Amino acid sequence: MTSAFAKDAEQRIQAAKAESNPMLQKWTGPYEGVPPWDKMKPDLFPGAFAAAMDELRKEVHAVRDNPAPATFKNVNEAMQLTGGTIDRLFSLWGVQQSNESNGDVQTIDREWSPKIAAFYDELFLDPKLFQRHKAVYDKRQSLGLTPAQIRIVERDYQSFVRQGALLDVAQKAKVSEINQQLSVAFSDFSSKVLADEEKWIVIDSKADLAGLPDSFVASLKAAADERKLPGKWVVVNTRSSVQPVLSNATNRALREKVWRAFVGRGDNGDASDTNATIATILKLRAERAKLLGFKNHAWFRMDDTMAKDPARATDLMMRVWPAAVARVKEEVADMQAIADAEARKGEGAKITIEPWDYRFYAEKVRKAKYDLDEGEIKPYLELNNMVSAAFYAAGRLYDLDFKENTGEVPVFNPDVRTFVVTDRRDGSNVGLFYLDNFARNGKRSGAWMTTYRSQQGLGGARNVLASNNNNFVKGAPGEPVLISLDDATTLFHEFGHAIHGFLQDVYYPALGGTPRDFVEYPSQVNENWLLTRDVLDKYAKHYKTGEPMPQALVDKIEKSSTFNQGFATVEYLSSAILDMKLHDRDTPVTDPKAFEKATLAEIGMPKEMVMRHRLPQFNHLFSSDAYSAGYYSYLWSETMDADTWAAFEETGNVWDKATADRFRKVLLSTGNETDRAEAYRAFRGRDPDVKALLKKRGFPVN
Structure with a gap:
């Protein structure tokens, strides 16, 4: 069936450009205005995109073409006052994509993502606009600016350079072409993963759900009823639905079936398979990074981070990795001992711990070691x-x-x-x-x-x-x-x-x-x-x-707070290490599936578990550039987190208001007004200590 969105694009643009389009209006109502969610419809967005881009183009060109000498106020400050309409529009569109998507939304996204990417390249690869910024940048120390204003001038200039402002015309055109191709690939990846997540696991017999809490079984029944499957139970292929099954279901075949569906998202050789899409993204990222003068995509993405250098991020991860893998081996040994004991007693078949057994037997170990199971807590x-x-x-x-x-x-x-x-x-x-x-x-x-x-x-x-x-x-x-x-x-x-x-x-x-x-x-x-x-x-x-x-x-x-920390750490770190190895390399990976397998073997990934996010479903990396070469940031942040929690504990009261006020004033409220490493040192009096992280996870502290 032909979608309504397959009509001529220009007709749709003109039809929705009218001032009455609610996606373009200033937000009204209480609390300084609120988004008109009740008026949000997919078919309103194409015309709204066109109108909002046209408005932003005029605003930016007014800054660019201002005949007055370039100053912080009429360049850097003026640019910050542009884009109100398009910012509001993209807030609405982000929810339409992430919270309320459907086939029409995905069609619009695939059509408009490259147009939007090209539009922003048109604006910010404009040599006249860059020259206005460069003029302020070159004389910034003589303009009487505040430290915050100088920081903005320098960051604005570097942002233009990172986007390609110093390239020649042909190179700029190539960067823009790559950005457009990437936007399509990101959209394709997201749509394919979502399609696999909407493939439910249907259970015909309640007996197969043995071990699951009654309240959770009721929720699976409700999920089936919602999908008009009377007399059935449905496990939705998302983490919050899958993990309770893996932790509690006594039916090992069900655990394996659910696990395979979950870890296989995007990797089934069908229309939703993402491996070719990933290879395309990696090729384009590598080409863009070299055009922009960076060694590779990791260096490009980390240019404006605390770590700066892929090696620093990798060093932190590899300081933690060996201890985490060693702990997994201990955890698996504990689980295997329980499984073997059950087999000897005739309480279960003789098995070797597999990935779909890990959470289930971990709960048995928790019960044995700490007299605790998840069923007591929920x-x-x-x-x-x-x-x-x-x-x-x-x-x-x-x-x-x-x-x-x-x-x-x-x-x-x-x-x-x-x-x-x-x-x-x-x-x-x-x-x-x-x-x-x-x-x-x-x-x-x-x-x-x-x-x-x-x-x-x-x-x-x-x-x-x-x-x-x-x-x-x-x-x-x-x-x-x-x-x-x-x-x-x-x-x-x-x-x-x-x-x-x-x-x-x-x-x-x-x-x-x-x-x-x-x-x-x-x-x-x-x-x-x-x-x-x-x-x-x-x-x-x-x-x-x-x-x-x-x-x-x-x-x-x-x-039991450090219980199963081997699993939790390896699950996350394996994903973060692969992300960095995928992007900190001279030539792009062409076979993501083979790369994943080989790299996990190289770093010694325990065979009894899998990455938290396998590459074929790794939205953090492939639905946008956002976390690419950046998934390490959770560990980087957790190092500061553990050290910050230690600061509260050192007061003798984790609710200490003076520490909370200092945390708020120095770090939480200040955005990016100063270098964040300097801000952390101002809060703690030193750099974060990785030993606090190792101690928190129960690993040896050398």
């Missing part, structure tokens, strides 16, 4: 209570208050909840928080934070519109949603990103945001308060009895 982790717990911690540490106002403002899906955010110190509005917790068709997997509007002072103070997006499995009607400790940690992690956004206090938007290898740091720090006694007492209450989590259970959790 009844205390009801989703709504955990949301309240995250709000409580943010209030106590940073004076943020969250009050639900769902129903007052438009949302893009009925499941989305909204909260007004205020500063308790003076009652001022900080912004609005959107919470989209549940998995559904058309929503990409994983968990992420998005800012729809960021804080800035230039052009008039703006509040913040931020969201958290998760993929928890919705419970059966009337049943509570119980989440795992891992899911609760994810919730606190993503909320840490939101806190970072709400606390930003910069004047120039050019100094908002942070380097890629800093951005995960505040979110990882926030995870630490989840298991504090105060939070557990107030919010970890049994969903049936209302009793708080008993101290005996908390003690067992704390004693």
